[in-house]
Amino acid sequence: MRRALLSPPACRDLRALRAAVAGRAVLVTGASSGVGEATALRLGAAGATVLLLARREARLREVAAQIEGTGGRAVVIPADLSDPASVDGAARVVLATAPVLTGVVSNAGRSVRRRALDGAPRADLERLLAVNVTGPARLLLALRPALGQSVGQSLGAGSVVVNVSSVSARHVGAPRWGAYQGSKAAFDLWMQAAVAEWPGVRGASVYLPLVRTPMIAPTRTYRRLPALSAAEAAEVVTLPFVRRVVRVAPWWLPGAEVAGIVCPGVLARGLAWAERVEARLERRA
Ligand SMILES: NC(=O)c1ccc[n+]([C@@H]2O[C@H](COP(=O)([O-])OP(=O)(O)OC[C@H]3O[C@@H](n4cnc5c(N)ncnc54)[C@H](OP(=O)(O)O)[C@@H]3O)[C@@H](O)[C@H]2O)c1
Known part of the structure; x- marks a missing residue:
């Protein structure tokens, strides 16, 4: 039931x-961590040479050891996507290690749930745009020489770019989620447009529902909601490697998208009401 719903x-x-x-x-x-770690383990178990990128080198080494422990191959590439020099350095290491890439799973991301009107909204927006949009875009462009060259795989030649996005990038803007939703939607559209210009490269947008990872741990209301495990999410994220899909989403997402088109006012009023209730409860607490 949980699986059918999610x-x-x-x-x-x-x-x-x-x-x-x-x-x-x-x-x-x-x-x-989370979806990316589980996806790397799955690709490693399937015999890929997995290039592991994130900031925490020690964690990457643990993931690499797990992959190598099951006979796979992994390369650790510590990098900070919010730092352009670090992104360029990581791209150089990728190109030197793997001149031909069959796939890129653009999964790294940050989320923040905070009222845009509180604190430092510019800081939230700019931080998320750097990690979720400009860093991954810079990395993909720097990897151009390695993309589109792969030959002989079961789905035909070329490379696939899998964007790990969120169902929230496809529905109406929800209070406190503006920086996250906006950044996820921005990168998704940029990626789709970029691969359309790119010979030998196809893109796939994966719109994940809730996944039980460290990312959602701070949001108390999510603790009781049904969620995929990271391993289940990795099965979803790897689908574009075996099927020529451009979009992977839960069955109910089109319904949510249509509701946003047919009755945006009702949804906006409902969300604004929910925000007022939450703000009132916070003031009382
Ligand atoms: N969890 C969900 O419910 C959910 C739902 C829909 C979509 N998603 C998407 O799934 C993706 C993975 O999220 P997750 O849930 O697995 O979260 P997570 O467990 O927090 O993992 C986030 C990953 O991104 C990396 N990262 C963060 N900032 C980075 C930076 N500046 N440079 C390089 N790497 C960075 C982190 O590594 P370091 O800290 O080591 O750098 C970590 O490996 C995200 O794109 C997220 O938007 C998640």
Whole structure:
């Protein structure tokens, strides 16, 4: 029931994934935790050489050790996506290690749930735009020489860029989520437009529902909501390696998108009401 409600289509067949990625190089950003870590482990189990990028080198080394412990190959690339020099340095290491990339899983991301009217909204917005938009875009462009060159895989030649996005990038703006929703939607559209210009590169947007990872831990209301595990999310994220999909989403997402088109006013009023209730409860607490 939980899986039927939450789960987008997925690649549960490790043999199919093996046919697509074994012996090939795939970069996973945000591989030190959550969805990225689980995706890296799955790609490693399928025989890919997994390039692991994130800031925490010690965590990346643990993930690499797990991959290598099961006979796989992993390369650790510590980098901070919010720092352009660090992104350029990481891209140089990727190109030197793997001149041909079969895939990039653009997964690293940050979220913040905070009222835009409180604190330092510019800081939230700018921080999230750097990690969720400009850093990953800079990295992809720097990897141009390695993308589109891969040959002989089960789905045909070329490379796939998998953008790990969120269902929230597709529905109406929710109070306190503006910086996150805006940044996720911005990168998704940028990626779709960029790959359309790019010979030999196809893009896939994966709109994940809630996933039980460190990212959602600070949001108390999420603790009781149904969520995918990181391992289940990794099965969803790896689907574009075995099927030519451009969009992967839970079955109910189109309904939410249509509601945003058909009755945006009702939704906006409902969300504004929920925000007023939450703010009142916070003032009382
Ligand atoms: N969890 C959910 O419910 C959910 C739902 C929909 C979509 N998503 C998306 O799924 C992706 C993964 O999220 P998650 O839930 O797995 O979160 P997570 O466990 O917090 O992992 C986030 C990853 O991003 C990396 N990262 C953060 N800032 C970075 C930076 N400046 N430079 C390089 N790497 C950075 C982190 O590594 P370091 O800290 O080591 O740098 C970590 O590996 C995100 O794009 C998120 O938007 C999550």
